[in-house]
Amino acid sequence: MNLSECVKLLAARVLVQASDMDMDIKVACGADLMSDVMAFACSSNEMMLTGLVNPQTIRTAEMMDVKVVVFVRGKIPDASVLKLAEEKDICVMTTKLPMFSACGVLYGAGILGKGE
Amino acid sequence: MQTVKLSFKIRGSDFVNAGEASSNTKKALSRIGLSPSVVKRAAIAMYEAELNAMIHADGGQADVEIFPDHVIISITDHGPGIPDVDLAMQAGWSTAPDIAREMGFGAGMGLPNIKKQADDLKIETKVGQGTTLTIKILFA
Numbered sequence: 119m120n121l122s123e124c125v126k127l128l129a130a131r132v133l134v135q136a137s138d139m140d141m142d143i144k145v146a147c148g149a150d151l152m153s154d155v156m157a158f159a160c161s162s163n164e165m166m167l168t169g170l171v172n173p174q175t176i177r178t179a180e181m182m183d184v185k186v187v188v189f190v191r192g193k194i195p196d197a198s199v200l201k202l203a204e205e206k207d208i209c210v211m212t213t214k215l216p217m218f219s220a221c222g223v224l225y226g227a228g229i230l231g232k233g234e
Numbered sequence: 235m236q237t238v239k240l241s242f243k244i245r246g247s248d249f250v251n252a253g254e255a256s257s258n259t260k261k262a263l264s265r266i267g268l269s270p271s272v273v274k275r276a277a278i279a280m281y282e283a284e285l286n287a288m289i290h291a292d293g294g295q296a297d298v299e300i301f302p303d304h305v306i307i308s309i310t311d312h313g314p315g316i317p318d319v320d321l322a323m324q325a326g327w328s329t330a331p332d333i334a335r336e337m338g339f340g341a342g343m344g345l346p347n348i349k350k351q352a353d354d355l356k357i358e359t360k361v362g363q364g365t366t367l368t369i370k371i372l373f374a
Contacts (some may be wrong), residue, residue, distance in 0.1 A: 152338035156278055157325075159345040170338045177253035179261065179279045183270065196252070202264070206257075 119143055119227060121186060121209065124165070127223050128213040130188065134187070134200055136209035141185060145186050148190075148221045152178040158232075167220050171195040173202055180206045190217045237280040238300040244284055244309070249313030249337050252346065253298045255315065256281040260267045262298075262303065268373055276305055276371045282344040283309040283367045291364065304353075304372045312364040319357055323349065 120140045125132060132139075146165040150156045155166065155178055165186040168175055171193045179187050185208065189195065192214040203210045213220055225231070240262060242255035260277040264270075280296070287294035291313020299306045316322045323345050330340025349355050354370035 150338060151341055153341035153343040153347075154280065157341075157343040157350075168338075172337055173250050174337050174339070176252065177257070180257055181253070181281045183274055193370070227247070 122226075124186075124224065124229075125211060127227055128188065128211070128215060128220055130211040130213040132209070132211045133194065134203045134208065134210040136186065137207060139209075143186065143229060145232065146221070146224055147232060148217055150217075155182060165224075167217060167224075169193055169217060171199065173199050176198070176202045176206060176208055176210075176223060179208050185209060186211070188213060188220065189214060191218045235266070236304045238298075238304075240298040240300075241294075242296040242298075244287045244293045244296055244311075245362070246288060247333075248288055248293070249333070252285055252288040252315065253276075253281055256284050259298050259307070261325070262300065266300070274372055275351040276307065276369075279348045279371065280307045281354075281370045282348045282351075283307070283369065285334075285339055286344050286367075287311040287313070289330055289339065294364075302373065305371055307369040308366060309369075310364065310366040315361040315363055316357070316359040317361050317363055319359060 122139050126141055143164045148167040150168055150170045165192055166184045167188045169191050187210050189212045194212050246358055256277055263273045264338045287309050291311030294311030297308045326338050326342040326348045328342035334340035352369045356368040359365040
């Protein structure tokens with residue numbers, strides 16, 4: 119599914135544009151614990167959903183080659199986090215959906231988890 | 235290819251800038267054309283070690299040596315040391331402070347994950363003096 123379709127499905131607001139809003143998103147992960155993202159979600163997750171809004175979410179995304187970070191529960195990070203995401207070329211968006219629902223919407227539309 | 239050396243200072247309790255050393259190393263490894271999976275393994279291992287030095291040891295030093303067929307990443311700190319390395323290697327065991335947990339870390343996955351990503355991991359530690367992690371990642 120392309121990224122613009124994901125934005126529509128999540129009724130999300132894009133805070134940092136992707137260089138390619140039509141990029142294909144096949145795999146995603148959802149976590150508030152960055153330790154788990156690094157230890158367990160290590161394979162080609164193009165999108166990460168999280169409720170944690172600090173700079174280390176962007177750092178973790180960068181290390182994991184995650185291209186898109188979705189902040190759930192309507193959370194919006196401060197300007198410094200958005201600036202960091204811009205520098206690292208990571209797309210950032212926010213959705214009012216809670217984590218469970220946001221993951222469910224994407225999964226129902228065909229985006230898979232690690233190893234599926 | 236000549237050996238490339240990189241050095242970075244890791245500042246203690248700096249949750250804003252922690253990861254910049256790993257980010258720069260990741261870029262340097264990507265630039266020489268390594269496969270993304272190798273670059274990612276090195277980046278994850280170094281980032282976990284960089285965070286450990288920042289969280290547990292009031293910072294430290296990261297030294298990276300890129301050889302033609304492997305990279306050596308050394309993270310040295312002068313923190314409290316690890317009293318029981320076997321215990322520290324157990325998934326889930328952690329002494330991280332609350333601030334680290336609030337940032338999404340401190341789940342006791344750092345050292346086990348470094349070991350998982352690395353082709354070789356050496357831990358030299360002395361209680362009261364500090365710790366050096368030496369991580370080796372092979373390119374093929």
